[in-house]
Amino acid sequence: MQRGILLFLCTLVLGRTAVVYNKCRITRALNDKLLYDKRLTYMGDYFPKDYKIFVRYEEVLRCQNITSLNNQGITVEELRYLWGIINEEILIKIKKVLPDRHPSMGYIMELQKIFKELLRDDIEIQTEIIQDIMERLSRADDIGPWKSVRPKALLDNCYRVLHALYEEECNLCKPRSEAEDDTLCPPETTPPITNSSSHDQR
Ligand SMILES: *[C@@H]1O[C@H](CO)[C@@H](O)[C@H](O)[C@H]1NC(C)=O
Ligand SMILES: *[C@@H]1O[C@H](CO)[C@@H](O)[C@H](O)[C@H]1NC(C)=O
Numbered sequence: 001m002q003r004g005i006l007l008f009l010c011t012l013v014l015g016r017t018a019v020v021y022n023k024c025r026i027t028r029a030l031n032d033k034l035l036y037d038k039r040l041t042y043m044g045d046y047f048p049k050d051y052k053i054f055v056r057y058e059e060v061l062r063c064q065n066i067t068s069l070n071n072q073g074i075t076v077e078e079l080r081y082l083w084g085i086i087n088e089e090i091l092i093k094i095k096k097v098l099p100d101r102h103p104s105m106g107y108i109m110e111l112q113k114i115f116k117e118l119l120r121d122d123i124e125i126q127t128e129i130i131q132d133i134m135e136r137l138s139r140a141d142d143i144g145p146w147k148s149v150r151p152k153a154l155l156d157n158c159y160r161v162l163h164a165l166y167e168e169e170c171n172l173c174k175p176r177s178e179a180e181d182d183t184l185c186p187p188e189t190t191p192p193i194t195n196s197s198s199h200d201q202r
Helices: 002-016 022-033 036-045 063-071 076-097 105-118 128-137 151-170
Strands: 053-056 146-149
Touching (some): 022 151, 036 105, 053 076, 053 151, 076 105, 146 151
Antiparallel strands (some): 053 146
8 A cells, every 4th residue: 555655656756857858758657667566467477487488698688787788888878778679679579479368468568669769769889799799689589599587587677777777867766665676786786887988997
């Protein structure tokens, strides 16, 4: 019950923000869709127990990946783009395994719509590391190696990295319960994501 009230307050605060950049508007919509309860229902409860999806290693983009790529000088902009591309691909894969009338179908399609909007502006990828990852991602689907991952785990990663990359700039509402808190990047693995490609080694 309390959670419901807090959720409502959070929505009110967001509604009042006068200047909302488009990007932040989209990421907030995404944040809302990816809240713990929804991930649990649509990606956990509605799937058979222990159901797994085969994805590429590169499609498992975790907090540690982001931290490590950032330490290698990858900019926030490129990280956001990579995260967007990877999750777009993941959604396609999840959708492929769903029968047409599966209760999660609408949810996945709504997420796809949000990602499509978020990725409307292509950016030019200049960093070789990112280019390499993109290339591995674009390889034909029948070439492994593969990793089997639970659908919810994929969207948990999506949510964690969303927060690592956008929480500060877009004022994303934080989880409001302990169970949800667990689904964020642990603080020690997420130093503030910096923009500079030559920031000093701390
Ligand atoms: C993230 O890290 C894992 C494990 O180290 C690795 O297999 C995967 O390829 C990385 N993903 C990206 C996008 O670099
Ligand atoms: C990163 O840099 C770009 C331009 O170089 C800027 O528009 C953007 O706001 C910066 N992002 C952060 C999180 O500082």
